[in-house]
Amino acid sequence: DTEVTQTPKHLVMGMTNKKSLKCEQHMGHRAMYWYKQKAKKPPELMFVYSYEKLSINESVPSRFSPECPNSSLLNLHLHALQPEDSALYLCASSGEDSLNTGELFFGEGSRLTVL
Amino acid sequence: KNEVEQSPQNLTAQEGEFITINCSYSVGISALHWLQQHPGGGIVSLFMLSSGKKKHGRLIATINIQEKHSSLHITASHPRDSAVYICAVSKYGNKLVFGAGTILRVKS
Numbered sequence: 339d340t341e342v343t344q345t346p347k348h349l350v351m352g353m354t355n356k357k358s359l360k361c362e363q364h365m366g367h368r369a370m371y372w373y374k375q376k377a378k379k380p381p382e383l384m385f386v387y388s389y390e391k392l393s394i395n396e397s398v399p400s401r402f403s404p405e406c407p408n409s410s411l412l413n414l415h416l417h418a419l420q421p422e423d424s425a426l427y428l429c430a431s432s433g434e435d436s437l438n439t440g441e442l443f444f445g446e447g448s449r450l451t452v453l
Numbered sequence: 454k455n456e457v458e459q460s461p462q463n464l465t466a467q468e469g470e471f472i473t474i475n476c477s478y479s480v481g482i483s484a485l486h487w488l489q490q491h492p493g494g495g496i497v498s499l500f501m502l503s504s505g506k507k508k509h510g511r512l513i514a515t516i517n518i519q520e521k522h523s524s525l526h527i528t529a530s531h532p533r534d535s536a537v538y539i540c541a542v543s544k545y546g547n548k549l550v551f552g553a554g555t556i557l558r559v560k561s
Contacts, residue, residue, distance in 0.1 A: 380539060442549070443498065
């Protein structure tokens with residue numbers, strides 16, 4: 339199984355809602371990533387988890403809260419988002435350690451619209 | 454100046470043509486990645502390379518570490534190759550730096 343599965347594929351939420359994005363992989367990868375991608379732009383790194391510990395937070399606002407319950411799962415909890423947070427949120431995983439980014443496996447993304 | 458520069462930004466080709474996309478970078482890297490993204494979709498890793506050349510089907514990727522340059526070639530291009538091709542470099546510490554992407558359209 340070489341898939342990274344993201345749910346939901348599409349999410350529409352109001353600015354006062356609380357929702358979560360989920361990501362799952364069963365490749366035994368120890369590094370997992372959240373990226374944000376705006377239209378016609380490259381992905382921007384948000385968070386990196388290595389061995390289930392948060393290793394990189396790219397100064398992301400606290401309305402985004404990551405969680406890694408176990409080595410296969412990665413969540414992104416969303417609360418009090420702004421319309422400018424509307425974007426494609428991509429999860430990725432790799433088999434490398436915290437020092438090097440190995441080959442990345444991306445999910446299909448969750449397209450978020452904040453009204 | 455961006456750490457990763459791609460050219461061209463946009464490329465239109467006729468089916469069957471040989472295509473080259475270039476990537477130059479200005480930082481020390483452990484590896485270079487070529488990624489493909491179809492409209493509205495997720496990203497697929499095409500190649501990860503740190504030296505030499507790799508081939509997969511009609512795709513070939515090369516890297517010259519001394520010149521800090523990589524190329525992605527597509528032979529016998531097909532409309533299904535139409536996508537955004539992204540060059541990204543691995544810096545130490547789990548950071549991937551992305552180029553702006555090359556939008557490829559292959560016409561039949």
